[in-house]
Amino acid sequence: MSKKPAMHKARKRFGQNFLHDHGVIRRIIRSIAPHESDHLVEIGPGLGALTEELLAEAGALDAIELDRDLPPILRTKFFNYGDKFRIFETDAMKFDFATLCEDERPLRIVGNLPYNISTQLIFHLLTHAGRVQDMHFMLQKEVVDRMAAGAGENNYGRLGIMTQYYCQVEPLFVVPPGAFNPAPKVDSAIIRLTPYETLPFEAQDVPTLQNVVRTAFTMRRKTLRNNMKGLVSADTLETLEIDPGLRPERITLEQFVRISDYIYQQKNQNG
Incomplete structure (x- = not known):
């Protein structure tokens, strides 16, 4: 030893x-x-x-x-x-x-x-x-x-x-x-x-995903509707089949990737 x-x-x-x-x-x-x-x-x-x-x-x-x-x-x-x-x-x-x-x-x-x-x-x-x-x-x-x-x-x-x-x-x-x-x-x-050799849920842009996750957990006790309003609306979250009334710790990795991909696509379309 x-x-x-x-x-x-x-x-x-x-x-x-x-x-x-x-x-x-x-x-x-x-x-x-x-x-x-x-x-x-x-x-x-x-x-x-x-x-x-x-x-x-x-x-x-x-x-x-x-x-x-x-x-x-x-x-x-x-x-x-x-x-x-x-x-x-x-x-x-x-x-x-x-x-x-x-x-x-x-x-x-x-x-x-x-x-x-x-x-x-x-x-x-x-x-x-x-x-x-x-x-x-x-x-x-x-x-x-x-x-x-x-x-x-x-x-x-x-x-x-x-x-x-x-x-x-x-x-x-x-x-x-x-x-x-x-x-x-x-x-x-x-x-x-x-x-992973193949990512289970691959984001179109990892920096966007990181920003989404960071923003979502800015205030853990608040809902996605409040924490994410600067990035995505409550109506859009519902369109993505994600309840905006949930707290961030209830959102799965797959759902965060879904939000991230939407934001990235919108940014590219408008950019």
Whole structure:
């Protein structure tokens, strides 16, 4: 089991919580089931507890790490892998994951994502969904619940809708605070995201869909009639067979795509 060297203290500004529970680590590895043919990418390897097991199974890995004190530790720890272990010292939020696609292999992305940027990072990664085989993330359990929520559930919203637009969403298991050092104040959970080869409900224009969903959830407790009046009328919603008196959490992904396509078509006709 990898132990946290005394030389590096977890930094709050990077949202660092280092995974140390070997049972949890092995369960994550079993969920990922890495193979030698995989192109693995780990976001935020930290001190390499998960990295060690991934490299042992796959033999190669690309890592993205923002904390510049960590790459020297990792390079020393995994020096025997040579150029099979590459570290990109950069911010994953700004990183172009397409630059890693050097052959026909899709990316398999893994990460214990910092709670403070997890939602923004997920949205960034979804823009690369076409180059990704799957993603396995450790996230705050509340975020996982939001990503997996369906229409009609209280935590259903923009994150879940846009994640489910691109991916099949599978919550796998909960990880208690004690599995980390330092221990966070909340439960975490592992989630698997598998991008669709063919989108179930493909929007004619994704930015329009994003704007529709963002606008709809501006005020969750208000109805579509109120929240959407700047984009589409209540009469039009009824024409689209959507009740304007419903709150946004009652509207399915397919219905949001329907609204989005109508707005996009009208914009092009009038533009």
